Amino acid sequence: MSVPILKQGDYLIASIQSALSDSEVLELRDDLAERVGQFRARGIVVDVTALDVIDSFAARALRTIGSTAKLRGAETVLVGIQPDVAMAMVQFELDLQPLHTALDLEEGLAVLRRTARGGDDDGP
Amino acid sequence: MNGQKPSLPTPPLETHEIDAELLPKLVAYLRQMSVELREKWVSRISEAQLLGVMSPEEIFSEVKAVYDNYVDALETGSVESLQAYARDLSERIIHRGVETHEVLGIVLLLRDVLARSLFLRYQDDPELLDRILDSYEPAANRIAVTVGVSFVEERERVIREQQAAIRELSTPVLQVRDRLVILPIIGAIDSQRARQLTEQLLNAIQANRAKVVVIDITGVASIDMTVANHLVQTVNAARLMGASAIITGLSSGIAQTLVDLRVDLSTMNTVGDLQGGLEEAERLLGYKVLHSDPAPPDRLA
Numbered sequence: 001m002s003v004p005i006l007k008q009g010d011y012l013i014a015s016i017q018s019a020l021s022d023s024e025v026l027e028l029r030d031d032l033a034e035r036v037g038q039f040r041a042r043g044i045v046v047d048v049t050a051l052d053v054i055d056s057f058a059a060r061a062l063r064t065i066g067s068t069a070k071l072r073g074a075e076t077v078l079v080g081i082q083p084d085v086a087m088a089m090v091q092f093e094l095d096l097q098p099l100h101t102a103l104d105l106e107e108g109l110a111v112l113r114r115t116a117r118g119g120d121d122d123g124p
Numbered sequence: 125m126n127g128q129k130p131s132l133p134t135p136p137l138e139t140h141e142i143d144a145e146l147l148p149k150l151v152a153y154l155r156q157m158s159v160e161l162r163e164k165w166v167s168r169i170s171e172a173q174l175l176g177v178m179s180p181e182e183i184f185s186e187v188k189a190v191y192d193n194y195v196d197a198l199e200t201g202s203v204e205s206l207q208a209y210a211r212d213l214s215e216r217i218i219h220r221g222v223e224t225h226e227v228l229g230i231v232l233l234l235r236d237v238l239a240r241s242l243f244l245r246y247q248d249d250p251e252l253l254d255r256i257l258d259s260y261e262p263a264a265n266r267i268a269v270t271v272g273v274s275f276v277e278e279r280e281r282v283i284r285e286q287q288a289a290i291r292e293l294s295t296p297v298l299q300v301r302d303r304l305v306i307l308p309i310i311g312a313i314d315s316q317r318a319r320q321l322t323e324q325l326l327n328a329i330q331a332n333r334a335k336v337v338v339i340d341i342t343g344v345a346s347i348d349m350t351v352a353n354h355l356v357q358t359v360n361a362a363r364l365m366g367a368s369a370i371i372t373g374l375s376s377g378i379a380q381t382l383v384d385l386r387v388d389l390s391t392m393n394t395v396g397d398l399q400g401g402l403e404e405a406e407r408l409l410g411y412k413v414l415h416s417d418p419a420p421p422d423r424l425a
Binding site for chain 1: 319322323326327329330333334335357358360361362363364365366367
């Protein structure tokens, strides 16, 4: 199941609804990179509320999404990381640079609005 | 010592056949002599300077109860009621700082006092004395062990209860403003507690939609490498959930330790005290606190 990508103003929203296979992760990365150019998006929100595991492969793919999008002029915010997932990620020292993180979709959009204004005061 | 063990079975000491005829004699003698022997015991206790925290009247009344229980246990061979009494007594005296060596010392003194009185009573008949001591010694040893073990078990139970109480009490996550929570940490942190703290904090971030958390460690006396890393992990985990963390109340000693340990604190936002941390948090959240009095008080006073 591929991840639907919604357009909301200047931003793209990708809500991951179930655990993704490795190829689906890569597909999401390529889709997002392409859409950023197509819609001239200035920000991406990736919603992982439904995920109860983020492993090193997924973390790396998410980082790549962030780097790729940045090269094309868009900031990426990861939203909805669950408490257990956050604990596990810091224990395994999974790094999410250069992604921003926020509590939920609403907060994520707020972060994008702030960073799009020019200030980068919410960086990870 | 592993506190989870169930209470020990009655210690399997020597099992001399207790002489069916001698024991009632022995018990009757000890009952008859009880006043004298109790006094002797009390004077030995004060000579040995045991139970300094208790008044002489208290010691006397406890001594009476212990003595009666002791003789009962000798008579019936069952230590259960003595065990229950010892637990009850331990519960009362543990909080007053009575130590294990005192309890053991007292019980052994009683054993000696009784043995000596038996010796005096039967010294003219060495053979009878020998048989009397044969019945008396194993029972007396068993009683001593029972009392000692009861005391130690009771103390371990109290310690466990206190630990649990401290764990529960000391980890509140408090919301002080919309989207701002504080986590005051008091007391020692070990790995288990650090994990519990992180878990509570992350859940509170989600429940309160917190954007800023202030972690105050004024009440933490010392810190080591493991705990410091836990702190860093907590801050990182909070950030993954979209909340920025501010650490406050690092004492100069802790700051020195962290530098000596070369803990990487570059990702941490630290402020001197809780007040400063709250002000910083308000700034991050865009709050501005205004004094209702147009002429603000001199803050430097």
